[in-house]
Amino acid sequence: MNYVDLGLHRRVLAGLEREGAGALTPCQAELLPPILAGSDALGVAPPGQECTRTFVLPILERLQHGPSGRIQALVLVPTREEGEAVQQAFETVGRHTRVHSTTLCGDEARSVQVERLDEGLEVVVACPGRLVAHLKRATIDLSRVELVVLDGVDTLAHMGFEPDIRRILKSLPLNFQMLMFCTSLSEDVRQLAQQFLFNPATFEAGPGEPLAAITHVIYRIEATQKTTALRALIDEFDNTTEGMVVFTSTKHRAKRLADKLKRDGLDVTLLQNGFSERRREAAVEGFRAGSYEILITTDAAARRLNVTRISHVVSFDMPDSVSEYEHRAGRAMTSTQGAVAINFVTDDDEMLVDAIAHQLNCTLETRTLSELEKTWEW
DSSP: OBGGGGTOOHHHHHHHHHTTOOBOOHHHHHHHHHHHTTOOEEEEOOTTSOHHHHHHHHHHHHHTSSOSSSOOEEEEOSSHHHHHHHHHHHHHHTTTSOOOEEEEOTTSOHHHHHHHHHTOOSEEEEOHHHHHHHHHTTOOOOTTOOEEEEETHHHHHHTTOHHHHHHHHHTSOSSOEEEEEESSOOHHHHHHHHHHOSSOEEEEOOTTTTGGGSEEEEEEOOGGGHHHHHHHHHHHTTTTOSOEEEEOSSHHHHHHHHHHHHHTTOOEEEOOTTOOHHHHHHHHHHHHHTSOSEEEEOTTGGGGOOOSOOOEEEESSOOSSHHHHHHHHHTTTTOSSOOEEEEEEOGGGHHHHHHHHHHHTSOOEEEOHHHHHTTSOO
């Protein structure tokens, strides 16, 4: 099945053609037909399944046939970066439509956002906290919303947004269509789905699938050994990787690490929040083209990363949750070589490691720094 088979409006198909869209992913093939028919849906899929298009396309299609100038679709996202990624999808795929969308996140003055809302929009992409602030001040009208998306609902719940989500949903008119997308089906997500989804179409990758096909490795080391371990890894896998993405816990740690590796003469690029769009595109395109072998980033900055040539994902710092780990490891799923997720684990990370092993239903391969040191020319 491809996008043409879905019977989409010619303006929507024109945007897809401009983006070079090919075959549907399994998630899209399973969920797009019932969503387009008006069903609620729950998609549980790892990164790489193009879940964004699974809701962007139905929204664009619906708005080809309805009135304009009023908010009819609402997308809730965990972070500004995810909001920007969704907004970009509406702008690119919907470039030939007359659909207008905007983001409402906490990094921008509410007065500026109100001005855009007053211009007349059909789609709002928002972080829950900022949307609640607009609702309290009656600066947004959601009385005509017909379709609601919770994108990254597992992350939204993990970040403590569930009360805001419930408040927002209860403020909407009855009988709206609702879609939820996540990488893991936590108990919080199950409860939200049971309460707000009606007879939903579902797509759920099996536990750890396809992440189980990736080799998951942990190095139990001291925090002070991480840079040494990374240098050893880079030397060990030199000329054998399609690309290596290294995750740190903060953008400041990412910058320090990137600067250190650059001083060592390595082909490294940095991707972090706060970059201009031009600088971000230069980093991503350079990595995609192979000009850089290594990309240093954070979970938030990588939300919009769309690169297939990744064979190794390194957690220089372990993530905050199993969901974030799945986001990281999933980056290597499209590798044409053996994909590897490598994790630098300290004593503070042991509970998370156990949770990851349970979620993936597998044993993580344990290695030691001394094994790397044997391969590294000091």
